[in-house]
Amino acid sequence: MQIVDLTEKYYPIYFVCLEDWSDDIKEAGNHKEMWFNKFKEKGLRVKLAVENEKVCGMIQYLPIEYSFVEGKELYFIKCIWVHGHKQGIGNFQRRGIGTSLLNAAEKDVKNLGGKAKRASLEFGRKVDFQKISTTSKETFNEWGISDAFFIDGKNVRTGPPPSYEKIRKLISKRVNGLKV
Helix, strand or coil, rough: CCEEEEEHHHHHHHCCCCCCCCCCHHHHHHHHHHHHHHHHHHHHHEEEEECCCCCEEEHHHHHHHHCCCCCCCCCCEEEEEECCCCCCCCCCCCCCHHHHHHHHHHHHHHHHHHHHHHHHCCHHHHHCCCCCCCCCHHHHHCCCCCCCEECCEEEEECHHHHHHHHCCCHHHHHCCCCCC
């Protein structure tokens, strides 16, 4: 079993919530596709569990600010589903697939670059976000610092990690100063 990111290859099964055998889901029309298209630009992430070319589970999560839950700087799991019906591909529950999906989503969110990446996404193509891992000695020596936040090559982080709002304001100030 593999955990993979949602790609166009899997859109047809994803848009029917992995239930391509269900007449009820087909009657729902393209509501899932419309929802996906609305939220993918807002940071929606989808991981799929695939076994023998069959999608047997999924998890979808997005920045909490776009959910019905109040919060900041977190991701909210909108749905986690492991196929458990006899119809279709059969029951895949109780095999650790849900746990694997949760672990993959957690790892993904940690690797997104957190607050800085999310803040940069608000400005579209005006901002080029780059995450640089300083785990290798060469990279650490090149940058001379192991944990920093830079805008245009200038370290803007001092003291405790800045809040999402502070990062967003710093990026906004720089973007507003650009001559386009």
